[in-house]
Amino acid sequence: MAPVTYDQEITCSIPPKKMFKAFVLDADNIIPKVLPQAIKKVDILEGDGGVGTVKLVTFGGGSQYKSVKHRVDAVDEANCAYSYSIIEGDVLEDGDLEKISYDVKIEPTADGGSVCKTKSTYHPKGIKEIAEEKIKEGKERAHSLFKAIEGYLHANPHAYN
Template sequence: MGVKTVSNEFSSSIPPKWLFKALILESHNLLPKLAPQTIKRSRFKFVKYKIDEIDENNCTCRYSLIDGDMLGDKLETIKYEVKFEASGEGSVCKSSSHYHTKGDIELKDEDIQAGKDKALAAYKVVEDHLAANPSVCA
Protein backbone atom coordinates (compact mmCIF):
# COMPACT_ATOMS: atom_id res chain seq x y z
CA MET A 1 0.00 0.00 0.00
CA GLY A 2 1.30 3.45 -0.91
CA VAL A 3 0.45 6.76 0.68
CA LYS A 4 0.15 10.07 -1.14
CA THR A 5 -0.13 13.19 1.03
CA VAL A 6 -1.60 16.49 -0.16
CA SER A 7 -1.61 19.63 1.98
CA ASN A 8 -3.80 22.69 1.48
CA GLU A 9 -4.28 26.05 3.11
CA PHE A 10 -7.28 28.35 2.77
CA SER A 11 -7.77 31.83 4.21
CA SER A 12 -11.09 33.19 5.40
CA SER A 13 -12.53 36.30 6.98
CA ILE A 14 -14.57 34.03 9.31
CA PRO A 15 -13.22 33.33 12.83
CA PRO A 16 -11.73 29.84 13.28
CA LYS A 17 -14.21 28.65 15.91
CA TRP A 18 -17.15 29.49 13.61
CA LEU A 19 -15.63 27.65 10.64
CA PHE A 20 -14.72 24.67 12.80
CA LYS A 21 -18.24 24.44 14.16
CA ALA A 22 -19.83 24.81 10.72
CA LEU A 23 -17.47 22.63 8.68
CA ILE A 24 -16.66 19.95 11.23
CA LEU A 25 -19.30 19.79 13.94
CA GLU A 26 -22.39 20.89 11.98
CA SER A 27 -21.52 19.99 8.36
CA HIS A 28 -23.99 17.10 8.33
CA ASN A 29 -26.77 19.64 9.04
CA LEU A 30 -25.51 22.65 7.08
CA LEU A 31 -24.32 21.16 3.78
CA PRO A 32 -27.60 19.43 2.84
CA LYS A 33 -29.42 22.75 3.44
CA LEU A 34 -26.87 25.01 1.75
CA ALA A 35 -25.94 22.83 -1.22
CA PRO A 36 -28.59 20.13 -1.64
CA GLN A 37 -27.97 19.81 -5.40
CA THR A 38 -24.29 19.16 -4.77
CA ILE A 39 -24.98 16.56 -2.09
CA LYS A 40 -27.54 14.73 -4.26
CA ARG A 41 -25.18 14.52 -7.25
CA SER A 42 -22.01 14.02 -5.26
CA ARG A 43 -20.27 10.80 -4.38
CA PHE A 44 -19.91 12.34 -0.90
CA LYS A 45 -23.35 11.06 0.11
CA PHE A 46 -22.24 7.43 0.05
CA VAL A 47 -19.43 7.60 2.58
CA LYS A 48 -18.61 6.44 6.07
CA TYR A 49 -16.29 8.46 8.24
CA LYS A 50 -14.57 7.59 11.49
CA ILE A 51 -13.57 10.42 13.81
CA ASP A 52 -10.06 9.67 15.07
CA GLU A 53 -9.59 12.79 17.20
CA ILE A 54 -11.45 16.04 17.70
CA ASP A 55 -10.35 19.03 19.76
CA GLU A 56 -12.91 21.81 19.85
CA ASN A 57 -10.69 24.10 21.95
CA ASN A 58 -7.89 24.04 19.38
CA CYS A 59 -10.17 23.70 16.33
CA THR A 60 -8.53 20.51 15.11
CA CYS A 61 -9.89 17.27 13.80
CA ARG A 62 -8.48 14.02 12.46
CA TYR A 63 -10.87 11.69 10.68
CA SER A 64 -10.80 8.85 8.18
CA LEU A 65 -12.94 7.98 5.19
CA ILE A 66 -13.34 4.24 5.69
CA ASP A 67 -16.03 3.24 3.19
CA GLY A 68 -17.83 4.70 0.21
CA ASP A 69 -17.92 5.40 -3.48
CA MET A 70 -15.11 7.98 -3.22
CA LEU A 71 -12.61 5.23 -2.44
CA GLY A 72 -13.38 3.41 -5.66
CA ASP A 73 -11.06 0.59 -6.64
CA LYS A 74 -7.85 2.54 -6.00
CA LEU A 75 -8.06 3.55 -2.32
CA GLU A 76 -8.16 1.67 0.98
CA THR A 77 -8.82 4.81 3.03
CA ILE A 78 -8.26 8.56 3.15
CA LYS A 79 -7.10 10.11 6.41
CA TYR A 80 -7.66 13.82 6.97
CA GLU A 81 -6.14 16.32 9.40
CA VAL A 82 -7.78 19.75 9.66
CA LYS A 83 -6.81 22.75 11.77
CA PHE A 84 -8.41 26.20 11.88
CA GLU A 85 -6.12 28.94 13.19
CA ALA A 86 -6.67 32.63 13.85
CA SER A 87 -5.10 34.91 11.27
CA GLY A 88 -5.55 38.67 11.33
CA GLU A 89 -9.27 39.39 11.26
CA GLY A 90 -10.19 35.85 10.21
CA SER A 91 -8.64 32.43 9.99
CA VAL A 92 -6.57 29.97 8.03
CA CYS A 93 -7.66 26.40 7.46
CA LYS A 94 -4.72 24.02 7.14
CA SER A 95 -5.47 20.52 5.98
CA SER A 96 -3.62 17.39 4.99
CA SER A 97 -5.11 14.44 3.18
CA HIS A 98 -3.35 11.08 3.23
CA TYR A 99 -4.50 8.80 0.42
CA HIS A 100 -3.77 5.14 1.21
CA THR A 101 -3.87 3.22 -2.07
CA LYS A 102 -4.65 -0.43 -2.66
CA GLY A 103 -1.59 -2.46 -3.55
CA ASP A 104 0.96 -0.58 -5.59
CA ILE A 105 -1.52 1.66 -7.41
CA GLU A 106 -0.13 5.13 -8.09
CA LEU A 107 -2.63 7.91 -7.53
CA LYS A 108 -2.49 10.74 -10.07
CA ASP A 109 -2.83 14.41 -9.17
CA GLU A 110 -5.88 14.77 -11.42
CA ASP A 111 -7.56 11.95 -9.47
CA ILE A 112 -7.20 14.05 -6.32
CA GLN A 113 -8.08 17.42 -7.88
CA ALA A 114 -11.78 16.61 -8.43
CA GLY A 115 -12.29 15.80 -4.76
CA LYS A 116 -10.30 18.86 -3.74
CA ASP A 117 -12.48 21.07 -5.97
CA LYS A 118 -15.69 19.69 -4.41
CA ALA A 119 -14.36 20.19 -0.91
CA LEU A 120 -13.33 23.77 -1.71
CA ALA A 121 -16.76 24.48 -3.21
CA ALA A 122 -18.42 23.25 0.00
CA TYR A 123 -16.00 25.34 2.06
CA LYS A 124 -16.91 28.46 0.06
CA VAL A 125 -20.66 27.83 0.37
CA VAL A 126 -20.37 27.52 4.15
CA GLU A 127 -18.03 30.52 4.39
CA ASP A 128 -20.45 32.70 2.39
CA HIS A 129 -23.36 31.53 4.55
CA LEU A 130 -21.49 32.38 7.77
CA ALA A 131 -20.53 35.81 6.41
CA ALA A 132 -24.19 36.54 5.59
CA ASN A 133 -25.49 34.98 8.84
CA PRO A 134 -22.89 35.58 11.55
CA SER A 135 -25.10 34.26 14.35
CA VAL A 136 -25.36 30.76 12.84
CA CYS A 137 -22.20 29.29 14.40
CA ALA A 138 -21.13 32.07 16.72
Protein backbone atom coordinates in the same frame (compact mmCIF):
# COMPACT_ATOMS: atom_id res chain seq x y z
CA MET B 1 2.54 1.83 -2.96
CA ALA B 2 3.19 4.33 -0.19
CA PRO B 3 0.46 6.73 0.93
CA VAL B 4 0.15 9.96 -1.05
CA THR B 5 -0.24 13.15 0.98
CA TYR B 6 -1.11 16.68 -0.02
CA ASP B 7 -1.66 19.86 1.94
CA GLN B 8 -4.16 22.60 1.23
CA GLU B 9 -4.82 26.00 2.79
CA ILE B 10 -8.04 27.95 2.32
CA THR B 11 -8.48 31.39 3.85
CA CYS B 12 -11.73 33.07 4.81
CA SER B 13 -12.98 36.11 6.69
CA ILE B 14 -14.79 34.13 9.43
CA PRO B 15 -13.06 33.74 12.85
CA PRO B 16 -11.73 30.22 13.57
CA LYS B 17 -14.09 29.22 16.42
CA LYS B 18 -17.19 30.19 14.42
CA MET B 19 -15.93 28.46 11.28
CA PHE B 20 -15.02 25.33 13.27
CA LYS B 21 -18.52 25.17 14.77
CA ALA B 22 -20.13 25.37 11.33
CA PHE B 23 -17.57 23.47 9.20
CA VAL B 24 -16.91 20.65 11.67
CA LEU B 25 -19.24 20.44 14.66
CA ASP B 26 -22.46 21.14 12.73
CA ALA B 27 -21.32 19.91 9.31
CA ASP B 28 -23.94 17.16 9.21
CA ASN B 29 -26.70 19.79 9.32
CA ILE B 30 -25.20 22.76 7.50
CA ILE B 31 -23.60 21.08 4.48
CA PRO B 32 -26.86 19.65 3.07
CA LYS B 33 -28.32 23.18 3.40
CA VAL B 34 -25.52 25.07 1.68
CA LEU B 35 -24.56 22.45 -0.93
CA PRO B 36 -27.55 20.10 -1.40
CA GLN B 37 -26.32 19.19 -4.88
CA ALA B 38 -23.10 17.89 -3.32
CA ILE B 39 -24.30 16.26 -0.10
CA LYS B 40 -27.89 15.16 0.34
CA LYS B 41 -27.72 13.95 3.95
CA VAL B 42 -25.49 12.62 6.72
CA ASP B 43 -26.61 9.82 9.03
CA ILE B 44 -24.80 8.64 12.16
CA LEU B 45 -24.52 4.85 11.99
CA GLU B 46 -22.73 4.40 15.30
CA GLY B 47 -21.41 6.67 18.03
CA ASP B 48 -22.40 10.04 19.44
CA GLY B 49 -20.56 12.36 17.05
CA GLY B 50 -17.25 12.10 18.90
CA VAL B 51 -14.19 9.97 18.27
CA GLY B 52 -15.09 6.59 16.77
CA THR B 53 -18.39 7.77 15.30
CA VAL B 54 -19.16 6.31 11.88
CA LYS B 55 -21.28 8.38 9.51
CA LEU B 56 -22.93 7.60 6.19
CA VAL B 57 -22.65 10.57 3.83
CA THR B 58 -25.13 10.39 0.92
CA PHE B 59 -24.14 12.59 -1.99
CA GLY B 60 -26.55 14.72 -3.99
CA GLY B 61 -27.37 14.49 -7.68
CA GLY B 62 -24.49 16.83 -8.55
CA SER B 63 -21.91 14.27 -7.42
CA GLN B 64 -20.43 11.39 -9.37
CA TYR B 65 -20.45 9.33 -6.16
CA LYS B 66 -23.33 7.74 -4.23
CA SER B 67 -22.07 7.58 -0.66
CA VAL B 68 -19.17 7.09 1.74
CA LYS B 69 -18.74 6.02 5.31
CA HIS B 70 -16.47 8.17 7.35
CA ARG B 71 -15.07 7.66 10.81
CA VAL B 72 -14.25 10.46 13.25
CA ASP B 73 -10.65 9.96 14.39
CA ALA B 74 -10.11 13.05 16.57
CA VAL B 75 -11.97 16.19 17.68
CA ASP B 76 -10.12 19.01 19.48
CA GLU B 77 -12.60 21.85 19.81
CA ALA B 78 -10.25 24.02 21.90
CA ASN B 79 -7.64 24.02 19.11
CA CYS B 80 -10.11 23.89 16.19
CA ALA B 81 -8.66 20.58 14.98
CA TYR B 82 -10.47 17.58 13.53
CA SER B 83 -9.42 14.30 11.90
CA TYR B 84 -11.53 11.79 10.03
CA SER B 85 -11.13 8.98 7.52
CA ILE B 86 -13.24 7.80 4.63
CA ILE B 87 -13.37 4.05 5.25
CA GLU B 88 -15.95 2.80 2.71
CA GLY B 89 -17.67 3.98 -0.43
CA ASP B 90 -17.32 4.47 -4.15
CA VAL B 91 -14.89 7.38 -3.58
CA LEU B 92 -12.35 4.68 -2.72
CA GLU B 93 -12.37 3.61 -6.39
CA ASP B 94 -13.84 0.15 -6.09
CA GLY B 95 -11.28 -1.06 -3.60
CA ASP B 96 -8.14 0.58 -5.03
CA LEU B 97 -7.86 2.73 -1.90
CA GLU B 98 -7.86 1.40 1.65
CA LYS B 99 -8.94 4.79 3.04
CA ILE B 100 -8.49 8.54 2.74
CA SER B 101 -7.53 10.36 5.94
CA TYR B 102 -7.98 14.07 6.61
CA ASP B 103 -6.44 16.25 9.31
CA VAL B 104 -8.11 19.66 9.52
CA LYS B 105 -6.97 22.64 11.59
CA ILE B 106 -8.57 26.07 11.46
CA GLU B 107 -6.21 28.81 12.62
CA PRO B 108 -6.62 32.57 13.07
CA THR B 109 -5.28 35.08 10.57
CA ALA B 110 -4.02 38.57 11.37
CA ASP B 111 -7.13 40.19 9.86
CA GLY B 112 -9.54 38.36 12.21
CA GLY B 113 -10.44 35.64 9.74
CA SER B 114 -9.08 32.14 9.53
CA VAL B 115 -7.15 29.69 7.43
CA CYS B 116 -8.22 26.07 7.11
CA LYS B 117 -5.17 23.84 6.83
CA THR B 118 -5.94 20.36 5.59
CA LYS B 119 -3.62 17.39 5.19
CA SER B 120 -5.16 14.64 3.04
CA THR B 121 -3.58 11.20 2.87
CA TYR B 122 -4.61 8.64 0.28
CA HIS B 123 -3.81 5.07 1.37
CA PRO B 124 -3.71 2.84 -1.73
CA LYS B 125 -4.09 -0.92 -1.75
CA GLY B 126 -1.34 -2.73 -3.59
CA ILE B 127 0.75 -0.90 -6.14
CA LYS B 128 -1.87 1.17 -7.94
CA GLU B 129 -0.90 4.82 -8.40
CA ILE B 130 -3.25 7.59 -7.25
CA ALA B 131 -4.48 9.65 -10.19
CA GLU B 132 -3.49 13.33 -9.98
CA GLU B 133 -6.98 14.14 -11.24
CA LYS B 134 -8.54 12.49 -8.17
CA ILE B 135 -6.42 14.64 -5.86
CA LYS B 136 -7.33 17.78 -7.83
CA GLU B 137 -11.04 16.89 -7.58
CA GLY B 138 -10.72 16.45 -3.82
CA LYS B 139 -9.06 19.85 -3.44
CA GLU B 140 -11.76 21.53 -5.52
CA ARG B 141 -14.57 19.91 -3.50
CA ALA B 142 -12.99 20.97 -0.22
CA HIS B 143 -12.52 24.54 -1.45
CA SER B 144 -16.14 24.77 -2.69
CA LEU B 145 -17.48 23.40 0.58
CA PHE B 146 -15.44 25.75 2.76
CA LYS B 147 -16.41 28.78 0.67
CA ALA B 148 -20.11 27.78 0.68
CA ILE B 149 -20.07 27.64 4.48
CA GLU B 150 -18.28 30.99 4.61
CA GLY B 151 -21.01 32.45 2.39
CA TYR B 152 -23.72 30.98 4.61
CA LEU B 153 -22.11 32.51 7.71
CA HIS B 154 -21.95 35.92 6.04
CA ALA B 155 -25.62 35.66 5.08
CA ASN B 156 -26.49 34.50 8.62
CA PRO B 157 -24.16 36.55 10.85
CA HIS B 158 -25.80 35.47 14.10
CA ALA B 159 -25.43 31.75 13.43
CA TYR B 160 -22.81 29.89 15.49
CA ASN B 161 -22.01 32.75 17.90
